[in-house]
Amino acid sequence: MTTRVAGKRFRYVGEIINELKKVIWLSRREIVYLTSLVLVVAIIAGVVLGLVDYGFTNLVEKVFIGR
Numbered sequence: 001m002t003t004r005v006a007g008k009r010f011r012y013v014g015e016i017i018n019e020l021k022k023v024i025w026l027s028r029r030e031i032v033y034l035t036s037l038v039l040v041v042a043i044i045a046g047v048v049l050g051l052v053d054y055g056f057t058n059l060v061e062k063v064f065i066g067r
Contacts, residue, residue: 026034
């Protein structure tokens with residue numbers, strides 16, 4: 001029984017390796033570009049959401065709390 005399990009595991013790992021050989025990997029330049037793009041978009045989204053939060057906080061304090 002353990003021989004069958006071990007055989008299935010080796011076959012599974014072999015299939016994974018074969019599939020990974022079919023993958024078209026990105027070049028280093030593409031990785032750097034896309035990573036920097038994601039970071040810039042995340043920072044911009046964070047700033048925009050922070051400003052919206054700040055604006056709503058001030059609005060609630062002035063309208064509902066009366067400060």
